[in-house]
Amino acid sequence: MDSTAFGCFLPPFHDPSVSPQAALKHDIELCGLADDLGFDEIWLGEHHSSGWSTLSSPDMLIAALARETRRIRFATGVIPLPYHHPLHVAERMVLLDHLTAGRAILGCGTGTYVHDMEMIGVDPGTVRDHFRAALETVQALINGETVDTTTPWFTAKKAVLQLRPLRGSIETVVASSLSDAGIELLTDTATTPTVHVVPPWGAIRPGMDPDPVGSLVERVESYRNKSAGSTRIRCNVFVHVSDSTEAGIDELINGWSALRRDLYRNILGTPIPDSPAAHRKTLESLVKSGAFIIGDTATCTRMIRDLLDRLGEPVSLNFFVPQWISYKATFDQLTAIADEVVPGLFGGFDGTAESMKLTSEEAGRQMKLRTETIGNGGSK
Template sequence: MTNHKNEMSFGLFFLNSKSPFKSEDEELRNGLEQIKVADELGFHSAWMAEHNARDYGVVTSSTVYLAAAAAQTKRIKLGSAVARLPLHHPMQLAEEMTLVDVISNGRLYVGVGKGYDKLEFDAYNVDFDERHARFEESLDILKAALTNPRISYSGQFFNFSDIPINPRPIQQPGPPLFVMVSQNDASIINAAKDGYSFVLGGIKNDDTLHKISLYRETALAAGYSEDYVNDAMARSGKLLFVYVAETDEQAYEEFKEGLMWYMSERDNRPVFGVVQRDKVLDYNEFLKSENAIVGSPDKVRRDIEKFQKETGLNNIICWMNIGGQPNDRVIKSMNLFSKEVMPYFCNVETYQKI
């Protein structure tokens, strides 16, 4: 085993798809069960997406699902991945987030994004072309509301004066904010300038290394202390497809059906660097992707070692339950990962304090 000199942390991602393999209520309950098991197994974090009007994601409010997860867990960090700011009133979202922070006793991570799916905006009658401006204004309000007991604001979309924000969060000055980083460098530069942590999507290892180096350089130049930057980066991570079974062949076979169904549903944008728009995913090529870590415990350990060496990033957010994977298989994968992979990279009791 390693000496844990550069300890890693491992989280889980939950999209909760309404796949052909199970009902949506079964999928939602399975997700909560998996989060409860993850807490018991020592996973560091659980991240919950929100979507509307789409079968590939049926959690329409990340805060509602976060609150349910908070009530049944004790240690695991709980994050939104992401709350789509243009589709929320920022004051209400702030109040819901602070409430979740209280319910979880200070375990909330607040991940935010613009949203990318025009259908979701149309369903809520929000102008898709306004999403950037709404995101920027809402993020300013959200940050202020998470860290101040009263706020005032005057902008294009929102105007209010001296409004109290209740309840106050357990974490002070407020829960950490995360932004989702896209392939262009502007998003990581903006995150660094604002002092936010980040979650990376489907980019290659060399670009991951480039972006985290750019983040550190930009954040320090912006005046943040070395300790602040180290803490923000320790919380930051990358989303990867991860699945573990007793053998490589078993893992490949078990992971395939749910993944391929999900990819067939995700035709509105390129997906995590493993398939391009209007092209059919080749599963064997997917397994070779740097964003896929699928196999036996031994192979998964080797792949993680390679990822850490090539990127310098110590936090992986594992997407095990993609596309309505059977609940028993996901929990088996989580158990194998916890018992036969994580101990090589971290002391669970230590990294759960990050």
């Protein structure tokens, strides 16, 4: 993988007013588009409740997508390890590794929805310890080890996988806030992190964190200082290309407000103020701080380049695709990012711009020579 890579983070959010079958069809088509556009990877989430988060098995969706795509890598974004027996997670990931011809990434985390945990009897107070024990077991199984262990949450007796990874290993990435405890887990388990610039709801109130990007950069530096060598950071960021920042905010505000109000506030209980003014001010604050990138192509390119420079290499920047806008507009956004923004980060337009400049200058010189020749009595 190149030192700088680009992907998409597709959360399991689906507007309840849209048919679940149609929403799933849209997800499949978005993944196919991401592959066609040349994105390096796509992350597919998992939740089990709320009515909005209806993708319950990213590995099944990835298996279906494997035959419809050719190059893009697929990551479970993320499998909550406390919800599953580690043997089954390891088995499914190795099978997925074969079905995708080595394009599977194990993205894992603790889980976030309390009702998801309650439905299967998982104690929310134990998920961190449970997660660590499960992660260590999953890693051992994928590495071909035989595991005998008993924990308060699961038991493995002479557990061993029948299949081995296609090319010897499967990349494991952990959803992390890069807290001190999170950094310790990452370094102890030799895994790499995926982190949001800001949470999916953005911020509860405007200005809660005046410099979220700076805070993230500090945590990334702390992690890299404590990990072995230069380690890859995956960072999820929201980008929206529009005629201007103000126009982009107007295009997003209805969908952005609906998700914050209907899912995070009304269903999940996040204390988000529910007024049009509060939603707009929060969105404007996120844009001003650089946590959300909204604007014309030049603005988006400049802000992404700044974020990449601050995060350092190696880094994978995954564009957050929450579908706050229409399905067609989401397609157009991914296309604009891939065709107009990403090339500009690597000088993709420099050659044609330089050629136009040189050609124009030469044409000007030739025209001046002709004018001078005619003025001196020469023939045309």
